Amino acid sequence: MATATPEERFHLITRRLQEVLGGESIKAILEQGKTPKCYWGTAPTGRPHVGYFPPLAKIADFLRAGVEVKILLADVHAFLDNLKAPFELVAHRTKYYKFILLAVFHSLGIPTSKLIFVEGSSYQLTSEYNMDNYKLCATVTEHDAKKAGAEVVKQVESPLISGLLYPGLQALDEQYLGVDFQFGGVDQRKIFTFAEQYLPKLGYAKRAHLMNAMVPGLAGGKMSSSDPDSKIDFLDAPDAVRRKIKKAFCEEGNIAENGVLAFVKAVIIPISELRIERAQGATGADPAEGEDAVGPQTPFVGAGAPPGTVFSVYRDEKFGGSSHYASFEEMEGAFERRELHPKDLKAAVADALVSLLAPIRAAFEASAEWQEVEKLAYPDPNADKKKKKKEKVYHPPPPGKGRNAQPTAAAADSAPASGADAVEADTVSKADEAAA
Numbered sequence: 001m002a003t004a005t006p007e008e009r010f011h012l013i014t015r016r017l018q019e020v021l022g023g024e025s026i027k028a029i030l031e032q033g034k035t036p037k038c039y040w041g042t043a044p045t046g047r048p049h050v051g052y053f054p055p056l057a058k059i060a061d062f063l064r065a066g067v068e069v070k071i072l073l074a075d076v077h078a079f080l081d082n083l084k085a086p087f088e089l090v091a092h093r094t095k096y097y098k099f100i101l102l103a104v105f106h107s108l109g110i111p112t113s114k115l116i117f118v119e120g121s122s123y124q125l126t127s128e129y130n131m132d133n134y135k136l137c138a139t140v141t142e143h144d145a146k147k148a149g150a151e152v153v154k155q156v157e158s159p160l161i162s163g164l165l166y167p168g169l170q171a172l173d174e175q176y177l178g179v180d181f182q183f184g185g186v187d188q189r190k191i192f193t194f195a196e197q198y199l200p201k202l203g204y205a206k207r208a209h210l211m212n213a214m215v216p217g218l219a220g221g222k223m224s225s226s227d228p229d230s231k232i233d234f235l236d237a238p239d240a241v242r243r244k245i246k247k248a249f250c251e252e253g254n255i256a257e258n259g260v261l262a263f264v265k266a267v268i269i270p271i272s273e274l275r276i277e278r279a280q281g282a283t284g285a286d287p288a289e290g291e292d293a294v295g296p297q298t299p300f301v302g303a304g305a306p307p308g309t310v311f312s313v314y315r316d317e318k319f320g321g322s323s324h325y326a327s328f329e330e331m332e333g334a335f336e337r338r339e340l341h342p343k344d345l346k347a348a349v350a351d352a353l354v355s356l357l358a359p360i361r362a363a364f365e366a367s368a369e370w371q372e373v374e375k376l377a378y379p380d381p382n383a384d385k386k387k388k389k390k391e392k393v394y395h396p397p398p399p400g401k402g403r404n405a406q407p408t409a410a411a412a413d414s415a416p417a418s419g420a421d422a423v424e425a426d427t428v429s430k431a432d433e434a435a436a
Contacts (some may be wrong), residue, residue, distance in 0.1 A: 006030035012065040022208030041072030044093035045084040049231040051215035064284035074120040080162040092377035103363040109293035136168040148194035171195035181208035218248035218259040245350040250342040272299040295359025313348040
């Protein structure tokens with residue numbers, strides 16, 4: 001962004017975020033005319049869902065501001081997180097995550113040539129990294145390690161030691177990836193403050209931390225990979241998307257704990273605004289944005305919408321016609337006043353989401369390699385439980401038994417007549433009866 005001021009670049013970097021820690025250090029880098037460097041990481045465990053859209057779309061802002069962005073596929077972290085990703089599956093899931101992240105970036109029009117993908121195991125198994133980990137272990141208390149990972153590491157009744165290592169390794173990633181700030185969800189705040197406290201004790205610089213809001217589940221609460229009803233997978237079919245949106249909690253006039261409204265705020269409107277700005281040429285230091293986009297790149301705005309609209313809800317003319325909104329707050333107010341019905345809102349959100357996911361599903365269906373990786377990464381859990389069809393084993397009958405056995409003389413004498421002999425015996429019997 002050659003013509004943008006440091007203030008304008010900082011605004012791009014931090015807009016729509018829920019919280020920024022250490023923002024002054026980023027401002028200082030921008031004022032010096034240097035290129036800020038950041039990383040966003042994800043542990044390849046469960047299948048990624050649409051809750052990933054906000055951080056992935058936010059990366060467009062970083063590129064527009066001239067930030068160097070690294071994407072960390074934290075395979076070691078995945079294994080350490082209470083066996084959510086067994087070791088034998090981690091490599092396959094890492095490949096699956098890269099496939100799906102690339103597909104999402106292409107669907108959003110974000111040029112992947114500017115992104116640097118890094119697998120955690122490429123440096124986390126080195127002697128230098130492990131020595132720093134040992135130093136942390138000799139410094140960090142059990143209480144601090146457990147507290148830091150409370151919102152991220154899976155909590156179980158008998159926690160493993162691996163969960164206590166997780167926050168320290170994530171803190172060290174900042175140093176070994178050579179970044180100025182780390183970007184993640186607000187659920188990682190405790191790990192971020194942990195890093196700010198402990199990295200300086202190893203002689204390393206304290207980094208800034210940027211956090212986006214978490215996308216609530218469709219029924220309220222956190223959108224989780226472990227709860228199928230709370231989330232929509234990137235590869236869900238259109239009918240599954242519409243069914244899940246239809247079931248989502250969206251009480252008329254109720255704007256609290258409303259998963260559908262929250263999804264519009266966190267995903268639909270920001271992506272719509274991203275596309276509107278791109279159409280206006282506002283891509284800053286990233287002129288390549290949108291060049292390799294896959295799928296429709298139009299904002300979620302209906303025909304006849306007034307200028308400034310970021311989201312439209314279609315409605316038949318006999319019910320008052322479509323409604324158009326220039327901001328989330330405007331739409332939220334209309335919903336609270338019951339001017340926008342849940343059924344109409346759900347239909348509009350489902351349409352937008354189906355459109356967003358279509359190019360991702362198309363990429364999956366066109367790639368035999370990705371399909372094979374998916375089978376290896378997420379094998380059918382019931383495959384081993386399916387009962388094999390019981391094979392019939394032939395046991396020959398004992399001598400003198402069976403269909404083709406030859407009867408003995410005694411058996412032949414006592415056996416009842418059959419066939420022609422039976423007819424003859426019956427005739428004789430009837431003749432005897434007549435004579436009598």
